[in-house]
Amino acid sequence: MPVNSVKNRLLHIHYSHILSNKQLLEWLSLDPSLTSWEKSSSPFWPSALKLSSSQKIRLQDYHSSTCIACAINQLKQKQVSFITIFDNHYPPQLKEIYDPPAVIYTKGNVNHLNASYFLGIVGARKADRYTISSLQKIIPPLIDMNICIVSGMAQGADGAAHQLAMNGFTIGVLGAGFDYQYPSTHTKLYEQMIKSQLLISEYPPYLRPDKRFFPSRNRIIAGLSRGVLVTQAALRSGSMITVDRALEEGRDVFALPGPIDHELSQGTNHLIRQGAVLITCAQHIAEEWGIR
Structure with a gap:
């Protein structure tokens, strides 16, 4: 070039x-x-x-x-590659959103962007055992269906989703540049993702994490995905912002039901009442997408 x-x-x-x-x-x-x-x-x-x-x-x-x-x-x-909105391998579903990132910086296997199905998974950073055990049940069959798991590399639900998808395909969307591994507790996960999976960011490598960047990161998770699964979420949370972006872009929204007296179930139970698809197993997503 x-x-x-x-x-x-x-x-x-x-x-x-x-x-x-x-x-x-x-x-x-x-x-x-x-x-x-x-x-x-x-x-x-x-x-x-x-x-x-x-x-x-x-x-x-x-x-x-x-x-x-x-x-x-x-x-x-820095061993960072980049994809522009002009490139043929720029994800077509991401290009369709209201404000697609003009440039995506990448580390890892960019062939993951060619997957047939992408499922975004979001949830609470303080996810409890319910989120973990639910994902342990749901993600392995999704991997067997060659569904690529997309999440935000945060603590809690994000990290669990990436770890459980290591035998398949997973993409981590960062809210900072590659010079900064955030959160620092995920250093090993970063290394694993770069070695066998894919990390992407719309931010140049030198940019530090900033709370203003995370809503923009969430729009990429929603934009890449055919649907978004919410595991646990308070009514006011970053996960609910991701859902808003998913709905704006016509993506499917799935949610795990939870106890009515649990703060982190208020968001997901509300979504189900509003029409999100209630999910208790991977087959429910496969049925919605016509995967056999």
């Missing part, structure tokens, strides 16, 4: 993390080849972007100090 290709120009701008994803997508809609970025030694951008003065100054400084090849070499040194 030529260094000055549109894919690399897109990476170059994205790597700066000066623009929001929505601003970058808007730039692409106004200038699909991004020639305005590399047309001269002093870049310009469509006036319709309405960038702040700070963004303009920072873009000018970044353009003069960091070349395209520099950004690419930094990724190579």
Whole structure:
């Protein structure tokens, strides 16, 4: 690929993390080849972007100090690959969402993105034995059906889902760059995922974890998946935000029923009342998706 290709120009701008994803997508809609970025030694951008003065100054400084090849070499040194929205192997279901990530950074086996079925699994970070035992029952048969498990690498339900899917296919979606293993208790899980599974992030490697990033991560979990399974969740939680994104994108929502007096069952029981599919075994998901 030529260094000055549109894919690399897109990476170059994205790597700066000066623009929001929505601003970058808007730039692409106004200038699909991004020639305005590399047309001269002093870049310009469509006036319709309405960038702040700070963004303009920072873009000018970044353009003069960091070349395209520099950004690419930094990724190579960190053993991080990238996929742009222009690439044929960019997940088609993710491209369909309202604000698809313009660039995805990856570590591990990108062939996982070619799976036929993706199931997002979300739940409480303080998941109890009920979540763990339920996933122990549900995930192995899903793996036998070649369903790829997508989750967020957080403590609790996420970590359990990834661990139980190690004999099959699982994708971890990060809320930070690859330089930071968050949470730190998942260092071994990170290593396992990179070795045999797949980790992805829409954030350049140098970006630290930030609570503002996690809702955006949740939209990718929902966007990649055909459906999302909620194990346990309070009524106000990140899992419920993921469900909102799944519903906005027309994805299926599945939920485990729980005790009526348990705080972490309030969210899932509410979802079931609102029409989510009640799940007690893997076969229920297979039936919904017509998998035999």
